[in-house]
Amino acid sequence: MSKRYEIVSLDEIASGARDFELRPGHTLAKAVAGILAISVLFGAAVAAVGAPAVIAATSSTTKLTDYWEALPSDLPIAAALPQHVILLDKNGAEFARFYSENRIPVAFEQISPNFTNALVATEDSRFYEHSGVDLPGIARAAITNMASNKRTEGGSTITQQLVQNILITNARNDDEKAVAVGDTYQAKLREAKYAISLEKAMTKHEILATYSNAVYFGNLAYGVQAASQVYFNTDAASLTIPQAAMLVALLKSPVAFDPYAYPEATQPRRDIVIDRMLTEGYITAEEAAAATAEPIVLTRGETPSGCAASPYPYYCALVHEEILTSPAFGDTLEARKETLRRGGLTLTTALDRAVADASLNAAVGALGYENRVATGTATVVPGTGHIAAVAENRTWGQTQVVYAASKFQPGSVMKPLTLVTALEQGLPLTTSFNANGPYISRVVDSPKKGYTNFGNSNPGTIDARTAIKQSVNVYFVKLIEKTTVPAVVEMGKRLGLTTLGEVGARTGSFALGTSDVEPLEMANVYATFASGGIKCTPISIIAGVRTTTGEAIATPPADCHQEISPAVAAQMTDVLQGTFRGGTLSGVGAVAGRETAGKTGTTDDSAANWTVGMTAQFATAVWVGDPRGGQAYPLTRVVAYGRTLFKTTGSAIAGRIWKSIMTDIHAGVPAVPFPG
Structure with missing residues (x-):
């Protein structure tokens, strides 16, 4: 004899009032007839809720509550839907943002009641009465669908729709993906369980706000705030009745009712929403009459995304790269990409607009935007690792290459690496060599004709001060013989030259700067000297919070620590000041009223020019060269500062750009001496 069952209410289950058993006494035919209309819409799912025989067939228990309780309810509501990553400068002003979905979350209080009223009236009129699943609404929709012999009306509540939106983005397994699709009765049951659990965990206002932030309105606008901007160039809090009604109208079909593409279809649908509100x-x-009479007036607003829309695109690109490479944003590249995609972060950076503007003005003032010759500049704050600015004489439309983070042959700006290694090994600044050329070494590899000095000069026997001041090649080849090449290479890595390639143990030319490095790295090396030997990892991101909660998040550490002794660092800043006192930078001159140290670099065959220099407050590196390749396109005929230069050195262009930047960024800043 077959069992007979009694229909029970899902709302009663949600209330948890009592334990419902599948009790004999009512025929299955009677039960099925009672929920036939519901079954049309919910398929076997709602039949399972309304006619427990279906459940009994798939469950090992005769208790509906046992089956119901076994369904999962831990909806991943905490996993935010994709939002923006907002970038702020060091003073808290926005300069860029990224997003995979244009979504700007707002609280319930920041949404106009006109919108929430239109939403509830149209999508779920019993929203404030049900517990997440509206069986009368489902039955009404089912009857309507049966009468028309097709599906014309849905029965999902706002809460159920929110469940689907969350799971579409955050589904953790195949079951949750099935719930998001919602085309089986098991999926609809799970959706119902999630919705009822959600109603227990959140207030009605919280559900409305979360839903309003989640749904798609077309034209790449996710959530009511972004939609308000895209269609009306206003905020969600300011939506009028006809504006709110139009946005709710889009939820039925953002494509079919797109007001930009199909305005003739949008207004009738908007008016239906207004009628529902009435x-x-x-x-x-x-x-209602006034709102219906008002034509749809669109004012397209934009929320620019990406570095192309930023006034500081190359700094923006540095931040983007830092997010993708720093373990602070995920253990793997894929995890970091997901962090960037999901967003919801507001990141404060070290960008100093005054430094950035001065850098751009100096770069463009020297070479213009269309010059074949380019310059890349980088400025770091000693003792912090903070990248204050990068700049170049290019626009984002011309190139997306950040020259400050690209590798070029540095020339003589690398010579201080050999000297600092020697000082750390105990060799004094008075260490002297005969520095005449040509010189062929028996310790390190030499060119066929030996090492020579710039201009084939022969200074005789000199010490380190003179060698730095005059940038004497032979002296530094003899010095690296004493220190060994591997020791100098290791020093370079210790001081932050992380992109150095392999250097042979006999490569004496390493002392002269034949290995490619980044301007940003070189600025950081000199910043270590300027800070008394404190070496930091260069960082663009200095703090971050979750946008919606203000909760602090981990950001890349600068890892500042004493890498070389204060005494060695003090000797380096002391000797590097000599370049401005009768040395290669004497024509450029020190920053007025400041202790200033630095070095020029001129590579073989004029492939590139450099100047790297610092005060106690800023370290700036400037590279000048042809980005197509310095050997093929040397700096032998360069238009700079409105005239043609036929032969250039590190001070001719790079030095002047450096001086312009450093003079401007120190204006009004109290002078500080080097440590020690």
Whole structure:
């Protein structure tokens, strides 16, 4: 004899009032007939809720509550839907943002009641009465669908729709993906369980706000705030009745009712929403008439995304790269990409607009935007690792290459690496060599004709001060013989030259700067000297919070630590000041009223020019060269500062750009001496 069952209410289950058993006494035919209309819409799913025989067939228990309780309810509501990554300068002003979905979350209080009223009236009129699943609404929709012999009306509540939106983005397994699709009765049951659990965990206002932030309105606008900007160039809090009604109208089909593409279809649908607001008592007849009479007026607003839209695109690109490479944003590249995609972060960076503007003005003032010759500049704050600015004489439309983070042959700006290694090994600044050329070494590899000095000069026997001041090649080849090449290479890595390639143990030319390095790295090396030997990892991101909660997040550490002794660092800043006192930078001159140290670099065959120099407050590196390749396109005929230069050195262009930047960024800043 077959069992007979009694229909039970899902709302009763949600209330948890009592334990419902599948009790004999009612025929299955009677039960099925009672929920036939519901079954049309919910398929076997709602039949399973309304006619427990279906459940009994798939469950090992005769208790509906046992089956119901076994369904999962831990909806991943905490996993935010994709939002923006907002970049702020060091003073808290926004300069860029990224997003995979244009979504700007807002609280319930920041959404106009006109919108939430239109939403409830149209999408879920019993929203404030049900517990997440509206069986009367489902039955009504089912009857309507049966009468028309097709699906014309849905029965999902706002809460159920929110469940689907969350799971579409955050589904953790195949079951949750199935719930998001919602085309099986098991999926609809799970959706119902999630919705009821959600109603227990959140207030009605919280559900409305979360839903309003989640849904798609077309034209790449996710959430009501982004939609308000895209269609009306306003905020969600300011939406009028006709504006709010139009946005709710889009939810039925953002494509079919797109007001930009199909305005003739949008207004009738908007007016239906207005009529629903009137029917449900949210507006008066007079307000409805006025709203219906008002034409749809669109004012397209934009929320630019990416570095192309930033006034500081190359700094923006540095931040983007830092997010993708730093373990602070995920253990793997894929995890970091997901962090960037999901967003919801507001990141404060070290960008100093005054430094950035001075750098750009100096770069463009020297070479213009269309010059074949380019320059890349980088400025670091000693003792912090903070990248204050990068700049180049290019626009984002011309190139997306950040020259400050690209590798070029540095020339003589590398010579201080050999000297600092020697000082750390105990060799004094008075260490002297005969520095005449040509010189062929027996310790390190030499060119066929030996090492020579710039201009084939022969200074005789000199010490380190003179060698730095005059940038004497032979002296530094003899010095690296003493220190060994591997020791100098290791020093370079210790001081932050992380992109150094392999250097042979006999490569004496390493002392002269034949290995490619980045301007940003070189600025950081000199910043270590300027800070008394404190070496930091260069960082663009200095703090971060979750945008919606203000909760602090981990950001890349600068890892500042004493890498070389204060005494060695003090000797380096002391000797590097000599370049401005009768040395290669004497024509450029020190920053007025400041202790200033630095070095020029001129590579073989004029492939590139450099100047790297610092005060106690800023370290700036400037590279000048042809980005197509310095050997093929040397700096033998360069238009700079409005005239043609036929032969250039590190001070001719790079030095002047450096001086312009450093003079401007120190204006009004109290002078500080080097440590020690």
